[in-house]
Amino acid sequence: MGVEMTEATGGIDFEDEESGVVKKFMFVNRKAPYGTIYALEALEVVLISAAFDQDVSLAFLDDGVYQIVKGQHTKAIDVKNFSPTYRALEGYDIEKLYVEKESLDQRGLTEADLLVDVQVMSSADMAKMMAEQDIVISF
């Protein structure tokens, strides 16, 4: 590859010819928001990737769709309600939010139950979206 690694950068060469390359990142969310830390950690990584000006999209499947349902109030469980953050993603130019229809249907949810604008799609279309990414990271 001809990429020079240096000790000072922990082995990462920030000056290589690839810097400035924009890749298509998809973050796949498949876990409910508060039972585990996956959803919150995914959100952190999404915001970091946005800071690097990458082409970022989020996919919500399975229990991941519960991350973006309206009406979350977490005061009584003493955990931060991070659901408003999804509405702020637009401000970071992250506007590609994809939701699998089958996951909504299984849970008795519709697009109207979600707190942010999303694109609802079939499993087959979700597979196509995944296939065209450079990087897919699953949470």
Add this chain to the structure above:
Amino acid sequence: MLHIVNKSPFENQTLDSCLRVAGNADGAAILLTEDAVYAASKGNSNESKIKAVMGKVKIYALWPDVEARGMQDRVIEGIKMVDYGGFVDLVAEHSNCQSWL
């Protein structure tokens, strides 16, 4: 696209989700590793689901994990075995991959 599943289908729904999304996708391959290799065994209750997608997508299982679990003599026909080198080849020959958590 290469999809990697590493959890037992009896422990959670990850394999089901992967098959639902990727089971009919062009150019998709699914690699079963670690406890997911139990899904590759004959007579397990997921066999029909695996067979249903095998005409469309390629199914692989990681041989060291199959062998470690004593499943080597009961692998569903048509599932291809790969060793660690084959695992690397699969990752390299697909445009991208996803490890389903």
